[in-house]
Amino acid sequence: MPIGNTQPSVRPASAGRAGGAAVSPAAHRSGARPRRTRGGLRAERYAPYILVLPAVLIIVLLRLYPLLLGVNFSFTGDGAQNGTSVGFGNYRELFGDPLFRTALSNVGLLVLLLPVAVAIPGLLATFIYLRVPGHRFYRSVYFFPAVLSPVIVGAIFNLLLAFDGPLNAVLGSFGVGPVDWLGDPDIAMFMVVGVHIWATFGMALVVFLAGFATLDAALLDAARVDGASLRQVVWHVIIPSLARTIQFVFVTTMIGMLTSMFGLLFVMTSGGPEGSTYLPEYYIWIQQGQMNRPALASAASTILFMIMLVVGLLQIKLLERSGKED
Amino acid sequence: MSRLRLGRWLIAIPMSLLALATIYPLLFTANVAMKTRRDYILDRFGLTDTLRWENISTAWTSVGMGRYFVNSLFVVTVSVLLLLLFGSMAGFALSQLRFRGSSALFLGCLAGLFIPFQVIMVPLARIMADTALIDTYPGLILVYVAQFLPFTVFLMTSYYKGIPPEIVDAARIDGSTVYGVYRRIMLPLGTPALLSVGILNALFCWNDVLMALVMMPSADHRTLMIGVTSLRGQYSDNIPTFASGVLIAAIPVLLVYLFLQRQIADGVAAGSTKG
Numbered sequence: 071m072p073i074g075n076t077q078p079s080v081r082p083a084s085a086g087r088a089g090g091a092a093v094s095p096a097a098h099r100s101g102a103r104p105r106r107t108r109g110g111l112r113a114e115r116y117a118p119y120i121l122v123l124p125a126v127l128i129i130v131l132l133r134l135y136p137l138l139l140g141v142n143f144s145f146t147g148d149g150a151q152n153g154t155s156v157g158f159g160n161y162r163e164l165f166g167d168p169l170f171r172t173a174l175s176n177v178g179l180l181v182l183l184l185p186v187a188v189a190i191p192g193l194l195a196t197f198i199y200l201r202v203p204g205h206r207f208y209r210s211v212y213f214f215p216a217v218l219s220p221v222i223v224g225a226i227f228n229l230l231l232a233f234d235g236p237l238n239a240v241l242g243s244f245g246v247g248p249v250d251w252l253g254d255p256d257i258a259m260f261m262v263v264g265v266h267i268w269a270t271f272g273m274a275l276v277v278f279l280a281g282f283a284t285l286d287a288a289l290l291d292a293a294r295v296d297g298a299s300l301r302q303v304v305w306h307v308i309i310p311s312l313a314r315t316i317q318f319v320f321v322t323t324m325i326g327m328l329t330s331m332f333g334l335l336f337v338m339t340s341g342g343p344e345g346s347t348y349l350p351e352y353y354i355w356i357q358q359g360q361m362n363r364p365a366l367a368s369a370a371s372t373i374l375f376m377i378m379l380v381v382g383l384l385q386i387k388l389l390e391r392s393g394k395e396d
Numbered sequence: 397m398s399r400l401r402l403g404r405w406l407i408a409i410p411m412s413l414l415a416l417a418t419i420y421p422l423l424f425t426a427n428v429a430m431k432t433r434r435d436y437i438l439d440r441f442g443l444t445d446t447l448r449w450e451n452i453s454t455a456w457t458s459v460g461m462g463r464y465f466v467n468s469l470f471v472v473t474v475s476v477l478l479l480l481l482f483g484s485m486a487g488f489a490l491s492q493l494r495f496r497g498s499s500a501l502f503l504g505c506l507a508g509l510f511i512p513f514q515v516i517m518v519p520l521a522r523i524m525a526d527t528a529l530i531d532t533y534p535g536l537i538l539v540y541v542a543q544f545l546p547f548t549v550f551l552m553t554s555y556y557k558g559i560p561p562e563i564v565d566a567a568r569i570d571g572s573t574v575y576g577v578y579r580r581i582m583l584p585l586g587t588p589a590l591l592s593v594g595i596l597n598a599l600f601c602w603n604d605v606l607m608a609l610v611m612m613p614s615a616d617h618r619t620l621m622i623g624v625t626s627l628r629g630q631y632s633d634n635i636p637t638f639a640s641g642v643l644i645a646a647i648p649v650l651l652v653y654l655f656l657q658r659q660i661a662d663g664v665a666a667g668s669t670k671g
Contacts (some may be wrong), residue, residue, distance in 0.1 A: 117574035124548050126501055127484035132542035133508040136516035136523060143518060194411070203408050211415040211656055214422075217653050217660060218646060219603030221621045225642045226421045228429070228432060228628060229635065236424070236440045263625070280665035316670055329512040333605045337625055343652040351514040351606075359610065364518045375515045382510060 072194065098181040137375070144369035152365075162368035169341075172295030173348040176259055177377065180327045180349075183263055187323050191271045192316065195278035198303060199285075209279070213272035220333025223269045228252070228338055231261060254344035258339050262347055265338070266331050273326075274319045282308075321385040328378060437634050451640040455627075459637070461644050463616070464623035469606065471533055471619060472601045475540040479548045479597050480590050482541070484669055487552025488582045493574065494566050508546030513539075513607055521610055524640040536619075537613045540601045548593050555589035556582065592663035595656050602649065620645050621643065 147156040164170045187269050195214065198205040215223060230237050231251040238248035250260050289311070309316070332351050339347040341356065350370055357367035428436055429451055430444040456462040489495070490502045513520075521530065521537065529535030559582075567577050583590075608619040618626075627641040653660065 073425070097609050114437050114574055115495075118489040118493040118498070121485040121489035121493075121499055121574070121578065123497075124482040125505060125545055128482065128538070128545055128550075129505050129508040132520065132523070132538065133511050133546070134504070136519035137511050137521035139523075140516055148572075194414075197411060198406050200404070202404050203414070208411050208415055211418050213657070213661060214653060215418055217599055217603075217648070217649055219605065219621050219624075221603070221605045221624045222642055222646050224626065225624055225638070229425065229639065229642075230421060237544075239440060272418075276661045276664045277668040280668055297484065315668070325512075329508060329514055332514070333603075333621070336609075337628065350473065354514055354517060355606065355610070357427075358518050358521065364522070368518045371515045371518060375511075378512070390649065 071184055075374060138320070140368045140371050143365050144372045146365050148363045148365045156365075160366050161373075163366060164369050164373070169348050170350075172354055173350050173370075176300045176347070176349055177328065179259065180263065180324070183267075184320065184324055184327070185268045187271070187273065187327070190267065191274035191319070192278055194271070195282060198275075198279065199282040200300075204227050209275070212275055214267045216272035216276075220266075220267065220269065220330065221337055223265060224334045224337030225259075228267045231338075252339055253343050255344045258343055260349045262331065262334050262338055263327075266327065266334055269334075270323075270326060270330075274323055277322070278312070278315060278389045279317055281312045281318075285311050316375050317385060317388050321381055323376060324381050328374065328381075350377070409494060412456035422650075424528065425646075428636055429643045430440070433626065433634055433636055436598050448636065453646065454637050455641040455644055456499050457624045459623070460618075461641050461643055462621065462624050464618050464620040465644065467533075468602060468620040469660045471536055471540070471621075473597055474533075475537045475544075475601050476594050476598045478537065478541050478593050479544055482545060483548030484583060484586055484590060485578065485594065486549045487556050488578050489555045490549070492559070492561060492582070500548075505546050505549045509550065510540075517610055518604075524611060527636045529612050531612055531617060536608060539607050539611055541588055542605070543607065544600055548597060551593050551663070552586065552589060554666075555586065559585055576623055581614065589666075592659045592666065595659050596663040596667075599649065599652070599660070 088139050144160055145155055145157060146152070147154050149157065162178055194208070198209055204207070229235060232238075233248060233250050233253060237251070241247040242251065249257065255314050259289060287309055287310070290303065293307050298306070331349055332355065335341060335349060335352045336355075341348045351374065353372045354367045354374065357363040358378060375388070397425065417549075424441075427444050428440070430447050430449075432446055432448055435446065437443065456465075467594070477543060486505065490498055492504075524530040524535050528533075531540065563581060563585075564577055567581055568574075574578070603621065605621045608622050609625075612618060614623070624645045627638050
């Protein structure tokens, strides 16, 4: 993901050392570009294109072209109307479909929960950066669920949140519940989002820590010497210096919520109960794979892409503004 | 100063609780995987007093997790090797060689970053069906490569930008061809980045469920993660076997994490701070 910050954290280690073996000392003396025979020259001239060819071909054919194809599909019909133009028919049907409307309002819920999903890793990264006792241990433990597949995470929480499962057993011993965590339409979506945040906050944490690595330590020391409290340090030193990292985490967390919850939805709720846990990506999959409505699914895809475009453009706007402030 | 010190210890308490909440679900699952059905019904939380390895072997053989495991291993290995090959080739050309159209090609690759699979799922499935690649390993591998190539090209390009151009110039004066420079200089120099990007890509492919679900409808072509999703239906009344299946899928990732945590975190950090 592009972002204005240009601090490489994986550095080309030992560029000089390894390169030195392949480069003869004489080569350093002449700074000119190489001369070679005419045939070799022609082959050399095309070499860069041959090197980028596989990547460009795959990305154009299997990323960019399908995007156009999909937008095109979304204006055609399904079934008997396959291939014929139906104008905005699919879009009208989408907005009339209560399941898709639920999916959109759940996107709204995700937007509302976004600050929480960003603040938790931000706060934890701050503590880890300030070297709370055991900070290394916390860092590796917190990051771990982020590498697990949503399917595995979902399966584990299916077990824990089952109606006759362990969580209700614990609550029952306190005389509370049982609560139907994944079966109650008012609760299920919050549980799925909660599990998603549990599983991914480690990713944002690592991004925050990479941002902290670029922070000017002298500034923090100065604040400490001046007797600033933790809250003052966070508000007046850390947040302003990390503005770009924070924006980046906002955008990637939002995109993550929009595009990587399928596994959880599929395993934990299958969109239920009563369709309350639909998200656009799940809706697209159902319409494409189960309902055999590829054109309708394409229309939903186009809308999901629009939503992501808005998120992306918002980031660019924010970056421009912070660029002016710098 | 002592006030701040005390504060740090106070913060450590909720942080430890959170660490416990992060790791407990997996420990719970591992514990359950070793219980008998009866034990689980009687006591969910107690440390297991049996080590029922049969649960694991049941999941491995009769649920078919073993075959799915091998399928996943094959698909992920080939995908990652192709990603690293194409990604490093393009990254080298885009960062070190001057040629007409290079910045347009770089932007084209970057644009791929903003197109998630969900958005192109329908047309991609149709393209794969039209080319008879649906439900085949090459088809799924191609989809994985296309999915993670923009990110790989992006990271390799920014990594190779950090290598001084004099190295390439000098090697070429010595008579090395562009391909020779790639093979003898750029590949070895790129090792740290290739390792980081390779591990991340392996995790992404290993963990994927949606692409495998769309591209691999047949049961015997399933990947391991699809296998996990089918556990619920088959073993909802046999929790220990269910937990064993989950454990089989989680253990490779756990091992990779224990040994290569640094590289994973570096890759994520590099993705966030470069550009």
